[in-house]
Amino acid sequence: MTLSGWMLILVFIGLIIACARPVGAVLFRLYDDRPLPLEAGLYHLIGAGPREQSWIGYAAAVLAFNVAGIALLFTILKLQNVLPLNPQGFGGMDSWLAFNTAVSFVTNTNWQNYGGETTLSHFSQMAGLTVQNFLSAATGIAVAFAFIRAFARQGGGTGVATIGNFWTDVTRVTLYLLLPACMVLTIAYVAMGVPQTLTASVNATTVEGARQTIALGPVASQLAIKMLGTNGGGFFNVNSAHPFENPTALSNLLQMLTIFVLGAGLTLTFGKAVGNLRQGWTILAAMLALFLVGVTVIYWAEAAGNPVHHALGLAGGNMEGKEVRFGLAATALFAAVTTAASCGAVIGMHDSLVPLGGLVTMFNMQLGEVIVGGVGAGFYGILIYAILSVFVAGLMVGRTPEYVGKKIEAREMKLAVIAIAILPLFILGLTAIATVAAPGLAGPLAKGPHGFSEILYAYSSAVANNGSAFGGLTGNTPFYNITLAIGMFVGRFGAILPALAIAGGLAGKKKLPDGPGSFPTTGVLWIGLLAAIILIVGGLTFLPSLALGPIADHFQVAAGTLN
Amino acid sequence: MLTEIRTAIRPAISLLLLLTLITGIAYPLAMTGVAQVLMPAQANGSLIREGDRVIGSKLIGQNFAAPGYFHPRPSAAGENGYDASASAASNLAPGSQDLRNRIANAIPATGSTSNVPPALVTTSASGLDPHISPEAAFAQIARVVQARGIPGTRVEALVRAETETPLLGFIGERRVNVLLLNRQLDRISANPPR
Numbered sequence: 001m002t003l004s005g006w007m008l009i010l011v012f013i014g015l016i017i018a019c020a021r022p023v024g025a026v027l028f029r030l031y032d033d034r035p036l037p038l039e040a041g042l043y044h045l046i047g048a049g050p051r052e053q054s055w056i057g058y059a060a061a062v063l064a065f066n067v068a069g070i071a072l073l074f075t076i077l078k079l080q081n082v083l084p085l086n087p088q089g090f091g092g093m094d095s096w097l098a099f100n101t102a103v104s105f106v107t108n109t110n111w112q113n114y115g116g117e118t119t120l121s122h123f124s125q126m127a128g129l130t131v132q133n134f135l136s137a138a139t140g141i142a143v144a145f146a147f148i149r150a151f152a153r154q155g156g157g158t159g160v161a162t163i164g165n166f167w168t169d170v171t172r173v174t175l176y177l178l179l180p181a182c183m184v185l186t187i188a189y190v191a192m193g194v195p196q197t198l199t200a201s202v203n204a205t206t207v208e209g210a211r212q213t214i215a216l217g218p219v220a221s222q223l224a225i226k227m228l229g230t231n232g233g234g235f236f237n238v239n240s241a242h243p244f245e246n247p248t249a250l251s252n253l254l255q256m257l258t259i260f261v262l263g264a265g266l267t268l269t270f271g272k273a274v275g276n277l278r279q280g281w282t283i284l285a286a287m288l289a290l291f292l293v294g295v296t297v298i299y300w301a302e303a304a305g306n307p308v309h310h311a312l313g314l315a316g317g318n319m320e321g322k323e324v325r326f327g328l329a330a331t332a333l334f335a336a337v338t339t340a341a342s343c344g345a346v347i348g349m350h351d352s353l354v355p356l357g358g359l360v361t362m363f364n365m366q367l368g369e370v371i372v373g374g375v376g377a378g379f380y381g382i383l384i385y386a387i388l389s390v391f392v393a394g395l396m397v398g399r400t401p402e403y404v405g406k407k408i409e410a411r412e413m414k415l416a417v418i419a420i421a422i423l424p425l426f427i428l429g430l431t432a433i434a435t436v437a438a439p440g441l442a443g444p445l446a447k448g449p450h451g452f453s454e455i456l457y458a459y460s461s462a463v464a465n466n467g468s469a470f471g472g473l474t475g476n477t478p479f480y481n482i483t484l485a486i487g488m489f490v491g492r493f494g495a496i497l498p499a500l501a502i503a504g505g506l507a508g509k510k511k512l513p514d515g516p517g518s519f520p521t522t523g524v525l526w527i528g529l530l531a532a533i534i535l536i537v538g539g540l541t542f543l544p545s546l547a548l549g550p551i552a553d554h555f556q557v558a559a560g561t562l563n
Numbered sequence: 564m565l566t567e568i569r570t571a572i573r574p575a576i577s578l579l580l581l582l583t584l585i586t587g588i589a590y591p592l593a594m595t596g597v598a599q600v601l602m603p604a605q606a607n608g609s610l611i612r613e614g615d616r617v618i619g620s621k622l623i624g625q626n627f628a629a630p631g632y633f634h635p636r637p638s639a640a641g642e643n644g645y646d647a648s649a650s651a652a653s654n655l656a657p658g659s660q661d662l663r664n665r666i667a668n669a670i671p672a673t674g675s676t677s678n679v680p681p682a683l684v685t686t687s688a689s690g691l692d693p694h695i696s697p698e699a700a701f702a703q704i705a706r707v708v709q710a711r712g713i714p715g716t717r718v719e720a721l722v723r724a725e726t727e728t729p730l731l732g733f734i735g736e737r738r739v740n741v742l743l744l745n746r747q748l749d750r751i752s753a754n755p756p757r
Contacts, residue, residue, distance in 0.1 A: 004729060004732060004733035005733075007732075007733040008733050008734060011733070042581075045577070045581065046573075046574045046577040046578045046581060047573050047574050047577060048573075048574035048578070054567075056564055056567050057567045057570075057571075059564075059567075060564060060567035060568040060570075060571045061567075061571040061574070061575065063568065063571075064568055064571035064572055064574075064575035065571070065574075065575040065578065065579065067575075068572075068575045068576055068579050069579055072579060072583070115649065115650070115651070117648060117649065117650065118648070118649050126587050126588065126591040126592075127583055127587035127588055128587070130586060130587050130590070130591060131582065131583045131586050131587035134582065134586045135579070135582060135586075167574050167578060170578070171578065171582075174582055174585075174586065175582075175585070179585070179586060179590060182590070183590070183593075183594065186594045186598070187594075187597065187598070187601070190598040190601075190602050190605050190606050191602060191605060192605075193605050193609050193622055194605070195605070195606055195607060195608045196594055196595050196598035196599070196606045197595060197598075197599065197606055197607050197608075198595060199607070201648060202607075202608060202610065202617055203617070204610070204617040204618055204619045204620070204625075205616060205617070205618060206618060206619055206625040206626065207618060207619070207625070207627070207632070207742070207745060207746065207749070208625075208626065208627060208628065208629060208632070210625070210626060210643075212619060212623075212625055212645065212646075212647050213646075213647060213648040214608060214610075214619075214620055214623055214647040214648070215647060215648045215649075215650075216607065216608050218591045218594070218595055220594065220598065220606075221590060221591040221594040221595070222591070225586075236650050236689075237649065237650045237651060238650040238651065238652055238688055238689045238690065238691075241650075241652070241687070241688030241689040242650050242689045242691065243620075243622040243623055243624075243689060243691055243692070243693055244608065244622060244623070247609075247622050248735065249729065249730060249734045249735025249736070250730055250734055250735070253734055306657045308657065308658065308663055309663070309666055309681075312663070312666055312667050312670060312679075313670055313675070313676045313677045313678070313679050314666065314670075314679050314681055314684065314685075315677075315678045315679060315680060315681065316680075316681055317681070318657065318681075319681035319682060319685040320653065320655065320657075320662065320681075320685040320686060321652050321653065321654070321655075321685075321686065321687070321688045322685075322687065322688055323687050323688050323689060323692050323694070324636070324682055324687070324692055324694035324695060324696055324736060324738045325692075325693075325694050325735060325736060325738055326735075326736065327735075327736035330735070330736075346688070347688065348688045349652040349653075349654055349688050351652075351654040351655070351656060352652070352653065352654060352655060352656065352657065352662075353657070354657045355657060355658075445654060445655075445656075446655075446656040446658075446659060448658070450656040450657075450658055450659075470654070471652060471654040472654040472655070472656065553656070553657075553658060556658050557657050557658040561658070562658055562659065562660040562663055563656070563658055563659065563660060
């Protein structure tokens with residue numbers, strides 16, 4: 001580890017803290033009921049008034065919009081051979097792969113069982129994938145808005161209440177925030193060297209006289225939303241490790257910042273909406289504390305390097321699967337950011353991380369993507385943990401559990417447990433199936449514990465809607481295309497539906513004033529409790545599987561046992 | 564729930580199509596237009612030309628095998644490495660026998676048996692890494708000097724001049740762009756013997 005490496009990490013965290021409040025204020029303007037210019041005409045055009053929806057109405061809108069998105073994206077991918085902007089003449093995508101890819105991009109996962117530059121037409125990348133990069137991000141933020149309303153609104157106590165309107169939330173976030181921000185980011189990325197062209201490739205004759213075909217495309221416009229929307233699906237096969245998708249250390253810093261910035265800002269939107277910014281800062285502090293632990297372990301493990309290779313005479317940290325321009329610190333930081341935030345873009349190959357580095361990336365996802373998390377999803381995810389935490393605190397001290405003035409009762413607890421239990425149930429369940437079924441066992445590249453890690457990582461990534469991979473796994477088979485798609489779908493909507501149901505219930509509850517009997521949900525004690533609950537629930541559930549994978553792998557590598 | 568879903572179908576489809584037109588067609592095309600007008604060099608891949616011949620991109624690594632050139636990192640992209648139409652990594656595990664063998668086989672050619680700079684024997688994440696570390700460049704100077712028959716001090720000075728440093732001291736790493744370095748090399752001593 002170096003001083004400059006730590007400076008990068010600390011400056012990054014500092015910039016996120018500095019951006020959180022202004023970004024939170026921008027998001028608050030979209031969350032707020034006051035009309036925005038031109039929007040009335042838009043709602044008239046799509047045939048949906050800005051009237052309030054019950055949680056069921058909101059959930060129905062989310063499902064209809066996303067299922068329609070899957071159908072449209074599947075169709076585009078299947079038919080790309082007859083659609084325009086296909087300069088390389090790629091064929092239509094195989095059905096299972098198209099199904100997997102459609103579910104993947106609509107659920108904000110962006111798991112990719114294909115290499116972009118060898119599979120997809122420009123039309124598929126633009127009108128197919130870029131669109132869902134925007135819409136899945138907007139869906140996540142919309143659900144987060146609905147969840148914030150549940151706490152911000154003074155309910156009538158009748159148990160029936162509305163939580164906003166999905167169509168206005170999703171339209172506002174897409175057109176008034178993501179689109180203009182991405183236009184600026186696109187220009188910035190192009191200035192740093194990211195291509196933006198409709199040409200497919202150029203042929204070069206290298207200095208030594210060989211022929212090199214250099215793939216190009218409309219990369220920058222997709223890259224901008226891929227990071228800002230925590231989508232993570234690369235234009236190229238190797239994602240943001242590709243020099244065209246991340247040319248410099250500065251473009252890399254910008255990418256990391258844009259992964260975190262909306263998720264961090266949402267915590268302050270929440271604080272502003274409930275009239276107490278400290279509630280928001282506290283959530284952000286808990287997130288960043290967990291984040292700092294993760295990034296420290298990865299950086300330490302990667303800088304310590306690989307003892308097997310040291311024995312051969314190799315110096316220093318682990319550079320297999322990393323780029324020289326990023327080095328160890330930035331790659332460790334990016335690996336922590338992308339897995340904590342459900343982004344899934346990579347600048348170094350996670351499969352080649354030393355076992356303890358790989359462990360942290362997996363664990364970040366298994367905690368439910370609540371350390372900043374996917375845009376929106378991370379926010380309602382951590383609030384569900386907050387509900388669980390006030391309940392546990394209530395049990396310990398004998399107080400009625402309340403969070404931000406809303407009583408937490410049996411209905412909320414049941415739904416919160418469902419939302420949390422979906423994750424281990426499907427990650428471990430699908431991993432278990434894949435490790436006994438022949439088509440599952442055919443997937444991993446590595447043998448031994450690391451092979452198990454490749455499978456465990458895949459389902460952790462899918463169900464948590466991350467999208468990064470231990471890339472050695474051969475995922476483009478019917479078995480993995482189907483099971484991963486199931487994991488992604490259930491992981492996404494198995495969290496959104498309970499979250500909206502909780503929101504609907506809480507929105508109707510009377511807001512209680514803070515009294516001497518209420519448990520304080522700001523401050524260091526609460527940060528510690530929340531972080532502990534997240535770690536204990538996540539840790540205990542996944543520890544046995546991690547012991548079989550990365551932990552066993554670590555001891556094997558330390559002992560020089562190779563597979 | 565069924566009534567709610569039925570009322571959601573029309574707005575779902577019309578909003579999806581509207582936003583597809585805006586974010587999937589208008590946005591990338593408009594951005595392409597702006598980028599092509601304002602920054603055509605970057606927007607088209609930062610290509611390096613010699614006359615009307617494209618010899619590569621300054622962002623994309625390419626193969627160098629002749630002893631008179633500095634060599635890039637090993638590459639997992641394509642059959643022969645540095646296939647810029649199919650980026651790829653090795654994805655080999657830290658405890659992989661194949662990876663250990665590959666590194667062990669590559670070490671003799673580096674000329675050293677201890678403190679081997681990692682960039683000389685590890686594959687990059689993209690398979691297209693344009694850079695090596697300054698240490699990896701210095702380790703190759705003896706070979707380049709011998710092949711070209713030019714003074715070592717000149718080559719050393721060239722490597723130092725081509726070494727890029729981190730922005731503000733902490734954003735990025737010290738690195739040398741192999742293609743740019745070799746082009747400078749060709750400028751001071753043309754046509755290296757193969």
